[in-house]
Ligand SMILES: Nc1ncnc2c1ncn2[C@@H]1O[C@H](COP(=O)(O)OP(=O)(O)OP(=O)(O)O)[C@@H](O)[C@H]1O
């Protein structure tokens with residue numbers, strides 16, 4: 001199996017009192033076995049919704065997967081029952097959330113929390129075996145196993161996120177989804193945690209979907225990058241293609257807005273104007289109101305996905321048949 005994850009035409013919405021929030025709109029995304037994909041986009045682009053959909057953690061009400069497929073090793077997760085999903089979540093696919101505290105139980109020792117996950121998914125291990133594995137996990141994320149008896153509040157933010165990573169990797173999942181795993185941490189700790197994820201990925205061969213608004217983090221950690229805008233993937237491809245030959249006007253804007261990839265940005269707000277409210281999306285290309293190249297057609301037609309070669313995909317009317325249209329510049 002070449003692709004561990006294949007998302008096809010996924011549509012996810014929230015039905016709120018204020019209207020229908022079109023959070024994920026016909027997303028296609030494939031992740032090769034063992035590869036890492038960086039998912040980048042402004043706040044509200046739909047990154048977390050997409051990730052939670054893969055985990056089948058979209059809660060109704062107000063959220064719902066309306067249509068599409070999420071193929072994990074060829075099996076459609078959308079059609080599974082929550083019971084069937086229970087065997088996949090945490091074991092085959094794990095997710096690390098932005099804020100480590102929400103993932104940890106404040107009244108349970110960290111050792112017990114790791115052991116619990118191991119106990120659920122590795123039933124063949126006895127108490128002694130589970131404890132040994134738990135200690136190995138702590139060691140692997142750089143925490144002294146002697147601290148297993150401590151509670152989350154006794155750990156610093158970076159240490160807590162290490163515990164969360166230990167829990168996420170305790171069952172050696174095939175796919176790890178990390179949703180801004182370092183945003184809540186200070187800069188030096190961020191680098192350490194990312195290095196840890198990188199090293200563990202190399203060691204364990206885990207496929208990675210890394211959500212971030214930091215292009216520098218993508219450059220250091222990912223082989224592929226997906227640019228998300230208003231619930232759509234507007235560009236996808238190998239890191240070097242998207243970074244050096246970014247084709248979508250939005251992608252270009254993102255890169256032009258940061259002088260150096262190593263520079264820190266808090267939130268992506270690179271281009272004049274704002275991302276549209278997903279409860280009130282424009283017709284045609286969702287980016288056209290902000291786009292310097294927009295033509296009247298862009299306000300009417302949803303751009304198709306065009307492969308510029310080698311799986312470098314862009315959704316923009318300026319590209320037709322794989323070639324940029326030069327007119328109007
Ligand atoms: N439970 C919910 N109920 C209603 N709307 C929601 C809910 N969760 C998310 N949304 C909306 O869906 C859209 C996408 O949100 P999402 O959290 O997926 O974006 P994101 O790209 O992860 O943003 P951020 O970078 O801020 O984390 C936003 O407009 C958001 O307000």
Ligand SMILES: [Mg+2]
Nearest residue numbers: 047048049179
């Ligand atoms: Mg998010």
